[in-house]
Amino acid sequence: MVKLQVDGRKARGEKRRAELIEATLRIIERDGVAGVTHRTVAAEAGVPTTSTTYHFSSLDDLLVATLISCARDMATEVYWMIDRARSRGSRGAEEVAGLLAEALGPRRGRTMAEYELYLLAARKPELRPAARRWLDVLTSMVRHDDEVAFRVFLAGIDGLLIQGLIDDEPPSAEELRPVVDYLLKPR
């Protein structure tokens, strides 16, 4: 007989674990990876300091878990972005430009956090599979004969986002539009 009701203790533990990961992501959005310490994360989550050391064997473990959680969100997010862009046909570029402007405007902190974690993965080999997964998922969405064009598209998106992060004021969808258009133009 399989036990259907999970252990209440473990359930609470998992919940707090998730809360700590969320708090970590909020801190990275606000202060960057440099601002992540046991104490700042615990304070952000409203739990005692030692709670982080209990649920995560080290600070690195916490960052790893955060990246994995974040990468999953990114994958589904970009998945739907592509899906929406496709369903709008030739209006796809408009859709993409709008989403880029959003990522560089209201969601700027989140975008910075994602690229900081991305660079963290460049340094920590154990993080790379998680960081690479969403790229692979996306690549598998397209036909094989479009693969080069798609890789160019993804690279272009990354470049536009990174370059947009150092603008004093985030670029508007209208400014991004011609570049996205050029990027999507078939040849």
Add this chain to the structure above:
Amino acid sequence: MVKLQVDGRKARGEKRRAELIEATLRIIERDGVAGVTHRTVAAEAGVPTTSTTYHFSSLDDLLVATLISCARDMATEVYWMIDRARSRGSRGAEEVAGLLAEALGPRRGRTMAEYELYLLAARKPELRPAARRWLDVLTSMVRHDDEVAFRVFLAGIDGLLIQGLIDDEPPSAEELRPVVDYLLKPR
């Protein structure tokens, strides 16, 4: 009468300042921005700890100076890359792919450092002009009617580099070639 011979003391000071910046860049290449402390930089440069606090009013100042120095190097570097690619005409893509493979292979640490400093600029407004300058310099190199294509090119380069940083083994020039080709193909 203008004094031709500079103050020997200031000359030594400037020299050590430069050495500290170089040491900082080496540390970022090896351990990331997170590894930069007064003590690690001083040890890397082979000078006493307090030397960093004397020449740079704070750790932030040291990072700012390092980014500015690094950005200048990047600008001249990419400038010559573009120049070489142009002079080779249709072989430009080959040249670019080779340089990308080099940036992701032997010079991987340096590439990581550059993007870490880039993201630092996203968080610290006073760093943005320095980080943006080399982009502006490059943009001014092309004809106005090519500007969109050039922005796409630069964004694509950034994307390819960032994505290449999380590969377990750096991509070869041959693997990068088709993407660069597609990126440079006129339309």
Add this chain to the structure above:
DNA sequence: TTTGTTTCGGGACGATCGTCCAGGTAGTTT
């Protein structure tokens, strides 16, 4: 109820951090 397991949290440890200070040294100016 008793026993065992898991989560929780206060407190403290040594290490390392950024920064300051006060004196010492080398080079320039008068």
Add this chain to the structure above:
DNA sequence: AAACTACCTGGACGATCGTCCCGAAACAAA
């Protein structure tokens, strides 16, 4: 030579860091 300026450095301060320890509390199994 004397006064001045700029660079150099050993030592130390308080703050914060990651992490450990150990008892308490909550919950499950017996």
